[in-house]
Amino acid sequence: MILQGSLSGWSMSAKVRRTEVRKGRILRAIYERLLDVYGPQHWWPARTPFEVMVGAVLVQNTNWYNVEKAIDSLRSRDLLRLAALHAVSEPDLAELIR
Numbered sequence: 727m728i729l730q731g732s733l734s735g736w737s738m739s740a741k742v743r744r745t746e747v748r749k750g751r752i753l754r755a756i757y758e759r760l761l762d763v764y765g766p767q768h769w770w771p772a773r774t775p776f777e778v779m780v781g782a783v784l785v786q787n788t789n790w791y792n793v794e795k796a797i798d799s800l801r802s803r804d805l806l807r808l809a810a811l812h813a814v815s816e817p818d819l820a821e822l823i824r
Contacts, residue, residue: 771794772797776808799823
């Protein structure tokens with residue numbers, strides 16, 4: 727990738743930005759074509775997009791079995807919403823996902 731600027735202010739050249747946008751459009755078109763042909767795959771066992779995000783973060787540090795337990799724990803306390811999760815203290819959250 728071609729970068730311009732000092733260490734404190736790196737930026738992509740216009741050519742690189744155009745290439746990145748083009749790649750993004752191509753990837754999006756591929757995704758949409760696959761979705762049209764195969765439909766939703768329901769590959770991630772979650773009830774909401776937020777639950778997918780929580781599971782994706784948690785699975786980085788443990789196995790899926792423990793993630794499911796943590797999500798069940800959060801769900802049972804109605805904490806699978808951003809505002810609710812944000813309001814929980816760090817020690818309480820650690821205990822809930824342990």
